Amino acid sequence: MSSDIRIILKGFQQFLLLSVLAILPILTLAYDLIYTQHQGISEYSMTEYLQELLLLSTVLVYSYIAYKKTSHRHFAVLLAGFFCCLLIREFDALLDKIQHGFWVYPALLVALSSIIYALKDLSQTLRTFSQFVQHKHFITLNLGMVMLLVFSRIFGMGDLWEGILGEDYDRLVKRVVEEGLEVLGYTIIFYAAIGYLGAFLSKNELTTD
Template structure:
């Protein structure tokens, strides 16, 4: 218990903060596993567009947008860049709701609101090109940049390639069931979203701390 008693020592403060962040990451990942287990083993409906796994992905992505919206609010020096990032993740969030738009309007309709967000955010970012470029440079130098980049690679590249139907049809052969392929693909994607939120949250906390120091 003494380990988690907040210490006045600067060194122990750093250790405690890192341990708390580690526990936060474990909690986020365990929640992801719980969603997958619930869909497959408890609810027995697999992992589809209306599953807990999909819902948790959408929640995490929404929280990522909220993190950068908070950064946009507290850090006035690089607002143009941060709005560009908000636009990027908002487009991803809209894409995650493609099934909703398909049922509500027409198949593929999600492209239009996403395109609108892209145009608005890009136009705003281009109003201050130097500020946007400076924001990109500072972002790449932040400790959470690599984590966010890795998460995006998992979501946008690895989960798609690793979840290819042809691969799992070959691996499982006559025992192939689509549930196995969906579980792998959506599970890896959910891990990516978990890492994305963890690093976006850490980035927002770091920007908040830097803003307080500057003031």
């Protein structure tokens, strides 16, 4: 088999993998709203569990790279810390049992710890950050972050859906749209992390120590 055909087939494999991952949000929403017949998406739903699983997996990917590759450690710790903060935010309902808004404290601790560690070798952090920005999966990560932090928030605005549905407005519709987009964003972010990990394991695209 020629190298061109192998590259093309690899492209189709990536498309199929992304297609499967993109179906996950729909399956979890369908399970929560149809199979369980719940009138909403609770903090203990399959949709929420999938978000937490994707975030945890993303944190573990960058933590593994930090552990195995000293030349990328400081920046990888910074990335792992950032996504760990998002993961802690997803557990806000559980942490609210301690005190309302308690999630802020462990998130701040993780954020400050990872930032301080990254600053210990600022030149390495900046150098690795520069390499990361040039990596082909950085644009995928950007897409996931925009989907999560910008598009899902704007497209899930209550005023927008009240304008669309008028008198038929139901907050559940807004909630389903917002949660579905969030899961899709987390899925794309995880896919980018897996791509970066694949480059690390192949040792073809990341610089070695």
